[in-house]
Amino acid sequence: MASNYFNLKGKICLITGASSGLGVHFANVLANEGATVILAARRADKLGSAVESIRKDGGSAYAVTMDVANSDSVTKAFAVIKAEYGGLDVLINNAGVADEPKKFLDTNEQDWNWVMETNLSGAWRVARAAALQMVEAGTEGSIINIGSIYGQHTGVMKVAYNVSKAGVVQLTKSMAMELCRKNIRVNALCPGWFLTEINDDYFASESGQRYIQGFPARRLGAMEDLTVPLLLLASSSAGAYMNGTSITVDGGLVESPI
Numbered sequence: 001m002a003s004n005y006f007n008l009k010g011k012i013c014l015i016t017g018a019s020s021g022l023g024v025h026f027a028n029v030l031a032n033e034g035a036t037v038i039l040a041a042r043r044a045d046k047l048g049s050a051v052e053s054i055r056k057d058g059g060s061a062y063a064v065t066m067d068v069a070n071s072d073s074v075t076k077a078f079a080v081i082k083a084e085y086g087g088l089d090v091l092i093n094n095a096g097v098a099d100e101p102k103k104f105l106d107t108n109e110q111d112w113n114w115v116m117e118t119n120l121s122g123a124w125r126v127a128r129a130a131a132l133q134m135v136e137a138g139t140e141g142s143i144i145n146i147g148s149i150y151g152q153h154t155g156v157m158k159v160a161y162n163v164s165k166a167g168v169v170q171l172t173k174s175m176a177m178e179l180c181r182k183n184i185r186v187n188a189l190c191p192g193w194f195l196t197e198i199n200d201d202y203f204a205s206e207s208g209q210r211y212i213q214g215f216p217a218r219r220l221g222a223m224e225d226l227t228v229p230l231l232l233l234a235s236s237s238a239g240a241y242m243n244g245t246s247i248t249v250d251g252g253l254v255e256s257p258i
Contacts, residue, residue: 005238006231009034012085013234016068016126017095019046021196022146025223026092029230031059038085040066040077041095068095068122078129087137090234091130093123094146096164098198101157112160119164124171127186131179140183144233145172147190147246153254165190169246176244185243187233192250194221217251225249 013030017023018039027037031054039047039061047063054061062085066077081088097118099111127143134141150158151165169188176186193215195203202208203220212220229247232239248254 006033006235007237008090008231008234011035011089011234012038012081012087013090013092014038014040014064014081014088014130015092015094016040016066016122017146018050019043021198022191022194022223022226023092023094024050025226026094026230027061028054028057028059029227030090030092030234031057031061033231035090036060036062036085038081038088039063042067066126068126069117071125074125074129078133082133087133087139088130089134089139089141091127091141091143092146092230092234093126093130093143095122095126096146098158098161102159103157104159107159115160115164119161120167120171123168127171127175131175131182131184134184135179135182138183140236141185142234142236142239143175143179143184143186144230145169145186145188147172147188149190149192149248149250149254151188152190152246152248172246173244180243185233185236185239187239187242187244188246189226189229189233190246190248190250191226192221192248192253194223194226215251215253216256217253219251221249221251 013035015023015027018027019041027039031037041047044065051061051063064077064080067073145168147168148165150162151169172186172188229249
């Protein structure tokens, strides 16, 4: 019985920010469990490569162009999803950006707005569109907002990012309390440091390697470390009674002694 807990056969899953990094991994994980995955991002060329790779492995995958920072783009993408796939069962709300490390006094309004518009407003925009579609269809849905350990604890030189991810955690809780009566669960997955194309240059440096040695686990997270937490929240069997929670996957980093 337990072996079927993560089975997502017949489910339609949308993954935003799916042209690289965590988004590509999430799409592969869900496709491997039988879901039809819809990969969304701004970069149509990279989406095509990711979709082709999933299909070569026997998965069912499609692409839709979506800029989460643009209301019209989100509206058009969800219209395509409804027309071509009938709606959604699962949303992985993953799209996000990070600015270069910058002191609070050096962060200008453009820096702030750029991060907020994607990480927080974009997450709200996509989550709302998905929830409206799920409610209209009477779907037993799951929305997983991708947060960060910096939404739960602070860090220096990244004020806009920290605040945006704290907002995602609070967005998750607020949505969960309202949407549970609509048969929609909302949870957050909060990764620590994982190697992606955004940070690979830094972690290859001497400074980056020293930073890693200060982690309790003394290593970065591997993509596979996120697989089971993701499936737990996505599955209506395994995670049926999970709502409004944030799962931290960081090797104990945020609990490190001061």
